[in-house]
Structure formats: C-alpha cells, structure tokens
Amino acid sequence: MNSKCQDDRRLTWEDWQSKRQALREQTRLVGPAVTRRKESSSDPRLRAAFKGQRAPDVFRTKL
Amino acid sequence: MNLTTQNIKTALMDIEETSDLLEKAMKLAGLVTCLFREAGWPLVVVGGSAVEFYTEGAYMSGDIDFCRQILTPIPLRVSQEIMGKLEAAGGPRSWKVAGLFVDMLGLLESESIKRCTELQTPYGPVSLIPPEMILVERVLAAVYPSRDQEQYDIAKKMMASGLSKDAAFDWSEAERLAALPAFNVLCEMQNMKKDVQNELKMSR
Numbered sequence: 001m002n003s004k005c006q007d008d009r010r011l012t013w014e015d016w017q018s019k020r021q022a023l024r025e026q027t028r029l030v031g032p033a034v035t036r037r038k039e040s041s042s043d044p045r046l047r048a049a050f051k052g053q054r055a056p057d058v059f060r061t062k063l
Numbered sequence: 064m065n066l067t068t069q070n071i072k073t074a075l076m077d078i079e080e081t082s083d084l085l086e087k088a089m090k091l092a093g094l095v096t097c098l099f100r101e102a103g104w105p106l107v108v109v110g111g112s113a114v115e116f117y118t119e120g121a122y123m124s125g126d127i128d129f130c131r132q133i134l135t136p137i138p139l140r141v142s143q144e145i146m147g148k149l150e151a152a153g154g155p156r157s158w159k160v161a162g163l164f165v166d167m168l169g170l171l172e173s174e175s176i177k178r179c180t181e182l183q184t185p186y187g188p189v190s191l192i193p194p195e196m197i198l199v200e201r202v203l204a205a206v207y208p209s210r211d212q213e214q215y216d217i218a219k220k221m222m223a224s225g226l227s228k229d230a231a232f233d234w235s236e237a238e239r240l241a242a243l244p245a246f247n248v249l250c251e252m253q254n255m256k257k258d259v260q261n262e263l264k265m266s267r
Contacts, residue, residue: 011181019229020119027224029263032216035118035213042126055123
C-alpha cells in the first residue's frame with residue numbers, strides 16, 4: 001500500500017499504528033485519560049447526531 | 064489514488080465500520096483530502112482531530128475540521144459536488160458523512176515554518192497542522208484571558224507528546240512561535256514544559 005516514508009514528518013499507516021499505544025501511555029502520565037471538551041459551539045448538532053453525546057458511539061479500541 | 068465510484072463506496076463502508084474514532088476520522092480525512100486535491104485544493108486537518116492525532120488524549124468529538132492551503136477559495140458548488148460523491152448530507156461548509164461531520168473552515172492560518180505532518184491513510188495522504196503550532200495555540204488558550212483547565216490539560220498532553228522519544232517535534236520552532244507577538248506566551252510555555260518534564264520524571 002504505502003512505501004516506508006523517509007521524512008520524520010511523514011508516517012505510513014503502519015508506522016502510525018505502531019506508535020499509538022506508546023504515545024497514549026506517555027500523554028496519560030500528565031493528565032486525564034479523556035480530555036474531550038465538555039461543550040463547544042458545535043454542541044447542538046453533535047448532541048443531536050450522536051444520541052446526546054459529542055461524538056459517535058464508537059469506542060476507542062485501546063482506551 | 065484514482066477514486067472510482069466503486070472505490071468510494073467500498074471506502075465509505077470501511078470507514079462506517081471502523082470502530083476506533085481517530086482511525087475512522089483519519090480514513091475519512093484521507094478520502095476527503097484526495098478528492099479535494101484532485102480538484103486543485105490541498106487541505107490540512109486542524110482542530111480537535113489533529114490534537115487527537117498528536118496526543119491520543121481522547122479529545123476529538125464527532126467532527127473533522129479542514130482548512131485549505133491555497134488562497135483561492137473553494138467554490139461552494141465545487142465543494143457540494145465533491146462531497147456529493149461521498150453521499151454527504153448538508154453543506155455548503157459542513158456535511159455529515161460516514162457517521163462524522165466534516166467542516167471546511169477556510170484558509171489555513173499558521174505562523175509555523177515547519178512542514179505539516181503527513182499520514183498515509185488507506186485512502187490517500189492526510190496533512191495535519193504542525194504540532195508546534197497546536198502547542199502554542201493551546202498554551203495561549205490555557206492561560207489567556209484566564210486559566211482554562213481543559214486547554215491546560217491539552218497543552219500538557221501536547222508537551223508530553225513533543226517530549227516523547229519518537230516525536231518529530233522541534234522545540235526551537237515552538238519557542239520561536241511562542242515568542243511571536245501574535246502569541247507572546249514564551250515564559251508560560253517554558254514554565255509549563257518544566258512542570259511536564261517533572262511529572263514525566265516522577266511517574267517513571
């Protein structure tokens with residue numbers, strides 16, 4: 001699908017997936033696991049579309 | 064990538080079935096970016112989904128924000144035609160597609176001299192606003208006009224991300240941006256960085 005990217009600001013899908021867990025662990029050391037804003041100007045459409053929530057009811061597979 | 068109608072249908076089915084929210088958003092961003100680039104408008108992902116990409120902080124909500132990289136505005140008719148290919152509902156600057164909202168915000172505003180991060184998704188490359196730019200914006204929002212705890216938490220996570228060993232993050236660029244009159248948060252950012260470094264050190 002994708003060739004290995006040389007530049008450090010270019011990531012293949014596979015590179016990205018392989019780094020996500022370590023990044024999640026690193027950032028969780030300095031704050032809450034979930035940092036989603038409690039409200040925003042997009043609330044009416046988001047909550048109307050996603051059963052009262054601000055995001056769809058899909059789970060984060062590795063949360 | 065040549066996107067035929069059948070390719071698009073297959074991609075949309077895959078995106079709708081993707082259970083990880085960020086993965087879902089990046090796949091959809093790849094598809095949207097590909098179609099707009101073919102039409103002559105390169106896009107950049109900004110906002111919550113870019114923050115989520117850099118922090119894995121469960122931050123993003125159900126929308127993806129895009130900015131265009133060139134001055135020429137995207138005619139609304141063109142946007143509608145492109146998003147129509149994705150069976151999107153709504154418009155002309157915000158659509159619902161594959162279970163998420165896509166927002167077209169306008170021209171990219173970025174003082175950063177660093178290139179965007181590029182992620183190769185299954186449906187084409189996605190450009191994301193440089194992390195240094197996001198960090199400095201979040202530091203500003205965290206401390207001015209008054210302390211904002213939500214923004215403070217995100218700024219700390221962006222810093223922790225930038226301090227990780229694999230990070231493609233340029234601290235000298237972040238400091239240059241923070242010192243610009245447009246932000247003027249260099250001291251605040253440096254203090255916050257010390258706090259984050261200490262927290263990371265103590266938790267290991």
